[in-house]
Amino acid sequence: MQCPHYDAGRCRSCTLIQLDRPTQVAGKEAHVRELLAVYDDVTWLPAVTGAESGFRNKAKMVVTGTVEEPVLGIVGPPGPFAGQSVDLTDCGLYPPALQAAFGPLAELVTRARLRPYDLSPAAQGGGPGTPGRRRKVTPRDAARRGELKHVLVTLSPDGELMVRLVLRSTEAVARIRKHLPWLQSALPGLAVLSVNVQPVHAAVLEGEQEIVLTDRETLPMGVDGVTLHLRPQSFFQTNTEVAAALYRQARQWVGEVDPGSLWDLYCGVGGFALHCAAPGRAVTGIEISAEAVASATTTAGELAALPPDAVVGGQDAAWWRDAMADVRFAAGDATGFALGTDADPELVVVNPPRRGIGTELARRLEASNAQHVLYSSCHATTLARDLAEMPSLRPRRAVLLDMFPQTDHYEVLVLLEREVVPHPAR
Numbered sequence: 557m558q559c560p561h562y563d564a565g566r567c568r569s570c571t572l573i574q575l576d577r578p579t580q581v582a583g584k585e586a587h588v589r590e591l592l593a594v595y596d597d598v599t600w601l602p603a604v605t606g607a608e609s610g611f612r613n614k615a616k617m618v619v620t621g622t623v624e625e626p627v628l629g630i631v632g633p634p635g636p637f638a639g640q641s642v643d644l645t646d647c648g649l650y651p652p653a654l655q656a657a658f659g660p661l662a663e664l665v666t667r668a669r670l671r672p673y674d675l676s677p678a679a680q681g682g683g684p685g686t687p688g689r690r691r692k693v694t695p696r697d698a699a700r701r702g703e704l705k706h707v708l709v710t711l712s713p714d715g716e717l718m719v720r721l722v723l724r725s726t727e728a729v730a731r732i733r734k735h736l737p738w739l740q741s742a743l744p745g746l747a748v749l750s751v752n753v754q755p756v757h758a759a760v761l762e763g764e765q766e767i768v769l770t771d772r773e774t775l776p777m778g779v780d781g782v783t784l785h786l787r788p789q790s791f792f793q794t795n796t797e798v799a800a801a802l803y804r805q806a807r808q809w810v811g812e813v814d815p816g817s818l819w820d821l822y823c824g825v826g827g828f829a830l831h832c833a834a835p836g837r838a839v840t841g842i843e844i845s846a847e848a849v850a851s852a853t854t855t856a857g858e859l860a861a862l863p864p865d866a867v868v869g870g871q872d873a874a875w876w877r878d879a880m881a882d883v884r885f886a887a888g889d890a891t892g893f894a895l896g897t898d899a900d901p902e903l904v905v906v907n908p909p910r911r912g913i914g915t916e917l918a919r920r921l922e923a924s925n926a927q928h929v930l931y932s933s934c935h936a937t938t939l940a941r942d943l944a945e946m947p948s949l950r951p952r953r954a955v956l957l958d959m960f961p962q963t964d965h966y967e968v969l970v971l972l973e974r975e976v977v978p979h980p981a982r
């Protein structure tokens with residue numbers, strides 16, 4: 557893919573952009589196969605690849621510049637643009653409908669007088685002085701630092717938008733509210749607008765407090781017919797097309813195993829659990845974010861009460877009602893949940909953050925009666941480490957999904973099966 561920002565040295569996020577797509581994918585396949593090389597009986601499916609540009613459903617823009625001329629993008633990487641404002645509103649990873657949102661959002665910054673936050677050390681109140689001695693930050697310093705840190709935008713497959721403004725404080729909320737009707741007319745697809753309050757001067761993207769300013773609180777994300785409800789703070793896979801392929805593959809493998817009970821650990825808004833549910837199957841989804849659990853529960857309720865003539869994902873309303881009869885979601889720590897019960901399901905889906913599931917949970921699964929584990933990983937290094945803690949659960953099938961083209965990141969889905977230890981010959 558050609559990118560003027562990369563070529564000029566303004567942005568270096570797409571580390572593989574100079575390689576053609578087949579070479580990128582081949583490199584990722586070589587990487588994951590090497591990490592899992594000790595497992596010699598894995599059947600690898602061909603890699604799943606979606607679009608190589610315009611695939612990101614979410615933009616995380618740093619806001620720099622001024623109230624009159626805000627810049628949405630990044631702070632320049634080391635090199636000739638280091639520390640400078642870089643406008644990335646035409647980044648080729650974003651679909652046109654996402655790019656089109658940035659103009660009105662920049663105008664909102666000006667209309668609502670949202671002063672871009674100054675990330676530079678001088679704005680922290682440090683300034684020149686004796687090294688190691690920090691001047692006390694005064695209210696005037698704080699005002700000088702500005703308010704608006706990031707603009708986070710998510711686009712649904714239906715063209716609707718969720719916009720989150722990450723602010724240092726609640727100082728500007730009333731002004732944003734005042735300009736909301738204007739923003740809604742400028743962005744007719746705007747479903748959700750919220751303010752996230754992140755008071756800390758640190759490289760943390762967002763804070764805990766979220767103030768939703770629109771009547772609607774969720775963005776419906778249709779994935780293979782199932783409408784997942786995204787709330788501002790809940791995780792959603794970055795690439796909707798490849799996420800749909802991921803859930804389809806999971807549904808197929810789970811369907812072949814046909815377990816009577818299933819846990820979906822790290823379930824987010826319920827993507828795996830809801831796609832892998834079926835009549836007669838008990839499904840439990842566990843997720844740390846209560847917001848995401850609320851979203852998953854909403855979707856399960858909707859699927860249980862479809863209009864009689866509805867068909868979703870090839871199944872009719874009666875099938876979905878029965879499939880949702882024994883589906884539940886709960887907020888909590890995945891490891892704590894698994895360690896806190898003696899009951900074992902027949903199959904466990906895990907889809908942890910990059911850090912993986914860790915030793916405690918891996919050992920709990922190793923010692924369980926679960927016959928299968930379906931591990932979806934966005935960081936194959938921690939996957940390989942976790943697999944080493946579960947020697948009885950052998951990888952049998954695997955597929956790489958190129959969820960993050962132009963970078964060296966990828967998703968890998970692995971079906972593990974409990975090895976049957978042969979009885980010693982009599």
Ligand SMILES: C[S@@+](CC[C@H](N)C(=O)[O-])C[C@H]1O[C@@H](n2cnc3c(N)ncnc32)[C@H](O)[C@@H]1O
Nearest residue numbers: 791793822823824827843844889890907908909
């Ligand atoms: C990679 S995302 C997967 C989400 C979901 N499976 C999906 O397909 O969208 C990881 C999820 O784990 C959740 N999480 C992080 N730490 C957790 C923990 N200790 N216990 C349970 N869930 C956790 C995050 O909030 C996030 O939703």
